[in-house]
Amino acid sequence: MDFDLSEVQSMLKDGLDRMLANEYGFESRNAYMAEPEGYSQAMWNRYAEMGLMMLPFAEEDGGLGGDAEDIMLVMESFGRALVLEPWFATVVLGGGFVREGGNDAQRGELVPAIADGSLKLAFAHSERHARYDLAHVETTAEKKGDSYVLNGAKSLVLNGDTADKIFVSARISGDVRDEAGLCVFLVDADAAGLTRRGYRLQDGSRAAEVTLENVSVDSSRLFGPEGGAYPLIAKVVDQAVAALCAEAVGNMEAMEKLTVEYLKTRKQFGVEIGKFQVLQHAAVDMFIALEQGRSITMYATMMADSDDADERGRAVSAAKVEIGRGGRLAGENAIQLHGGVGMTMEYAIGHYFKRITMIDILFGDTDHHLSKLSGAGGLFEAA
Amino acid sequence: MDFDLSEVQSMLKDGLDRMLANEYGFESRNAYMAEPEGYSQAMWNRYAEMGLMMLPFAEEDGGLGGDAEDIMLVMESFGRALVLEPWFATVVLGGGFVREGGNDAQRGELVPAIADGSLKLAFAHSERHARYDLAHVETTAEKKGDSYVLNGAKSLVLNGDTADKIFVSARISGDVRDEAGLCVFLVDADAAGLTRRGYRLQDGSRAAEVTLENVSVDSSRLFGPEGGAYPLIAKVVDQAVAALCAEAVGNMEAMEKLTVEYLKTRKQFGVEIGKFQVLQHAAVDMFIALEQGRSITMYATMMADSDDADERGRAVSAAKVEIGRGGRLAGENAIQLHGGVGMTMEYAIGHYFKRITMIDILFGDTDHHLSKLSGAGGLFEAA
Amino acid sequence: MDLRFTDEENAFREEVRAFFREALPKDIYDAMIHGEYPDKDGLVRWTRILNEKGWAVPHWPEEWGGTGWDPMKQYIFLEELQKFPCPAPLAFGVNMVGPVIYTFGSEEQKKHYLPRIANLDDWWCQGFSEPGAGSDLASLKTRAVREGDHYIVNGQKTWTTLAQYADWIFCLVRTDTQAKKQEGISFLLIDMKTPGIEVRPIITIDGGREINEVFFTDVKVPVENLVGQENKGWDYAKFLLGNERTNIARIGMSKQRIARIRELAAKEMSGGRPLIENPRFMEKLVSVEIDLKALEMTQLRVVSADAKRGNTGKPDPASSILKIKGSQIQQATTHLLMEVMGPYAMPFQHDTGQGWNEPPIGPDYAAHAAPSYFNNRKVSIYGGSNEIQKNIIAKAVLGL
């Protein structure tokens, strides 16, 4: 076991952190958010230049051969800077389907386009009554000759409003909440019958409602087995959750730093408020939540590429729970310790708090994953 | 609504508190515990002289006509002093069956004997696999002519080792966990076929295992309807739980007082430890738990005599939950704030902690009552 | 000791409910049920309906429009108001400056201001907090210098709630810079139309405009706008801040939110069943309900003790926990309400001051859930943070 970064990883992390420190200050981020896409195309290009887009793809496909640990490093850095660009949607979610579900031809076509930054992806899966149930899909796929016809409504598609192509889950057989019977297709965003309505989320990032009315997709656009895509979806989502946990660790790190700085500079009753023992301990509780969150995220990351769906799912759920409750504690303490200024849009701390609150909701909240893990038997076996 | 004590109540409370302050110091209590019965017969006689035994019985039966609020006052005082004598077993539990389930003849026989202190009672109900399920009774009652024959094993009978007569629940029909089919009998402790094994509980109070082998009881000893005793049992137990909550409030009051005193006198690093803000806030958390516990106990007390089993049960479960979690917080904080000395038998604080821990277990722990209340629909209705 | 409501109290509760059912305009009810505060026009309309009924300022002296209700009835009225839910009358007028004026103000001030407050003819806001002061309120720096029959006020206030609507502001200003910090403070009433006052919005993290900064540059305030004596303002401020005990726990509001959680959790599905049937969710909700029931009893103990003493004596020690537990319960319930929405808590569906005119993303009741969770983080910060409250209990109640 070895927790140290490799030389390449250190270079990646340091380079990215340095760039974000220069280019992604709080004011810059506000400016990026105000751009039409809701993020900065210029920054997107910078990431592509750095090779971030090709990071987790196999070298033979034109990638850098990175793994879940490399994704973790990027997401942590992005979490520290509250990055808005759709790297998660494109590389982790979309790229996950390409990597884990794409055949040679599909990978050969898509990886280069992802790698150079010219292709943005999204994943349209959630539906109105699915809540956090991954198997709940009402959208239908019907086979017609060499094509499939899709009908349905997808909700909360992260960065779906600016994606070029969208992975869409649909049901070809089975009941609404069956794991069997699911397919995943890659659909062009401008396909006939596909409409999108983009909007902002609470944290300033963007999503879209996507409606599919008799959208025809060629069978070459099917990823994974027809009717058997659930394991693929589960794996990509598990990897995505591990990545989001890493982003939350970045959030928590930034909140801890901002809060401790604030405690050292803000004075009340004639002394820095950081001299009050109760506030010190509240900051220590944030620190503990951060370090425990970092640890469990490493554990989930270690398991994220595993093909043992049960073991992988348990590790990922454990991390989502620990990050969910630790993130809430850290966020709420951060606001409380900042007092009134923490409640305002003009201070960064509230934006971290909102982001980490959204991360708890994404792909299942704390309670959902605690129930799931509990139903799966927990983490440790009986003697 | 009026929270003030009546004149009679004030006299009762003040008199009892004064007597206990004089006679029930920590050393005295240890001496009482070492007596053969595990408590002081002399103190028992004092309570009888004060009229405590006759408190909750109707005036026409020879009682004082007190109600649940009066029981609350006594139990709070007992909780402050960690009283060991079997007033709860005799007057609240046993007396509850007499009051709520006894016919004229039964009340006429028993109330005077309870009132003068000559009769001690107990309630034998719990069984090995019942856990906290009130309807789980395996002990059987079989009708034979004018008698019933009882067979079974009862567990954790509070003060069952020194009781003169014991209320015993038994099943005359139905399945093990059915509410229907239960009876309650009053059995002489020296009845043929009844054996007892007494022992001490963690908090120094006493209980017994009671075995019934072909114990014959006359049908005049049946309390409440044959086969229909569940509502009677539920009511007496609800009243008992409300009384235990009041005892816990007394425990918490004493712990708060001892702890605050300790914080004011104990010095470390050259100052009283009560000057450390974190310890102050931990004491405040105890204070909040105490006041919230007092409030919810008042609510349960207000409902304890109600014949609406659903409403009464919800109020009582709510109180048991709030007392359970508040009591745990108060007890654990009290030990933590005392440090090492709190861990020793020679300090009173640990004995309060143990008592309040046992109160959580008695008649269903925090989780049990939270589930029960939740299953019953909670406390507030939807709009 | 009698822990039940009297028949008279129950009848009064019914009377109050019946009036609300009949009198609250539907548009205002609809806004309230969605977790929005009504706009200025709505609150003015509602306050005038209450005032016509004679219920706009129940706790005031009868001479100035009070109802003469005992503290228990006042509590019942407030609880029902919040539970219905009706908008609360503007606190800055009826709970804050109003009692200061009828207790410490001149006859002229009483006659002029009190009826206008009761009828919401004047919208008041509060000028206490300043940048950098936080919980250390008395460290305020805004100066008022006497020149002839005016004070000249210079300085800055912040966290000024709803100042954008305000006609008047009551301010703590420093009139003596030599005295120690609690002394040398005065209590001034300032017309917001006076030249030299500028209001700038502060947008909170939920995206709303509720608070503002207020800047004073050479603002001329007539000396007759001084309340009570010069340099005694801190006493009046303490009186004002101590007046909060019947409302600070917001029992009725939390009851209303719990009812809303139950209603919506019966609509949202989880694993093919209504969320309300999920035992874990239900136990979390019930767990808060228990806390709230305990707090309600605590509140009633305080109200009852006030009633006994004619509302003049030292507060019941239990009263100090109302703010702490009340805010914790408000925060727990807003988080639960957000949880009910599941993923639909995520879309940001309101724009500052403009409303949201597009069709909703997901259910039409989800928009305010996350903003309300974010916004309610304030309740453990303002009015003396919960840390300050615990300091107060440690010192005043426990003697530490």
Place this chain on the structure above:
Amino acid sequence: MDLRFTDEENAFREEVRAFFREALPKDIYDAMIHGEYPDKDGLVRWTRILNEKGWAVPHWPEEWGGTGWDPMKQYIFLEELQKFPCPAPLAFGVNMVGPVIYTFGSEEQKKHYLPRIANLDDWWCQGFSEPGAGSDLASLKTRAVREGDHYIVNGQKTWTTLAQYADWIFCLVRTDTQAKKQEGISFLLIDMKTPGIEVRPIITIDGGREINEVFFTDVKVPVENLVGQENKGWDYAKFLLGNERTNIARIGMSKQRIARIRELAAKEMSGGRPLIENPRFMEKLVSVEIDLKALEMTQLRVVSADAKRGNTGKPDPASSILKIKGSQIQQATTHLLMEVMGPYAMPFQHDTGQGWNEPPIGPDYAAHAAPSYFNNRKVSIYGGSNEIQKNIIAKAVLGL
């Protein structure tokens, strides 16, 4: 970065497990599984089995019996030891005074004491705490006055764990009363058979005798029993207290307790079904498991960082949380274990020093549950309370 155990590490873990399976006497295992610590005879037997294998003092220098394992292997060994569960070797010897002796002691001291510690020929106890000192350890008052080639020791120690079995005690004593409190302290080794030493039991709230008071009246200690230099004892004490990082979180012990909870919750019935099938119970248990898994990773990060630095450098900031979270998890699991027993946690079934020879009340595994919950309240108190730990983090890590 490679977050998986190496093949070598996995093989080592198997080797350790296999040895424990073969070597741990059954009577000791039975005591451990019921939550009891073995008696003196049991621990001596077990230590000698380990010592024969060469595993009694793995972390010591190889010259004195250490194994040369890297920190990761040492951690694996300890975790498996606790998880099995085997008794841990007596910490006062192998983890406390042993390292002090091989680091600061004279050659004679090393040669004499170290082999006897490894073989548990000498049972050591710790004489640091004094009445009234609490977390302020350096305020100790026990005096040692040099007279010829002896020190004369007078004073009192307390919280002395298992002193009733002890052959030797290592003590902090004050040798200079003029210096400030951390200076003027020396580290003495004292034979418990020396005249003038009296041991009195302290019974803890769980009813057990684990700790004692130790009184010193004119106790003559040869000067060669001084470790290192006079008046430098505080440095050695800090070294000793800082040596706890691989064991303080007690990961293996908590894992073992969780396994036990799972096993017994499958036996105890609730509502006609095994308690382990109750979703609420299971979620509470799993909630602690998640915390424990996170802490295990935190522990491994610390161990791995130690390995990189050869165990000499500044500790990883994460190490400071091991004590806090470790103790919280121990306390949560002992409470859960008590909950499993339901009403059968209530009977008091052991008597100080005498065992319990009667048939059990209820199931035969319930007796230790409540006492263990009571007893484990100590883990957030001793060795620097959790409040002190947080002060340390605030200062040393956060710079507050």
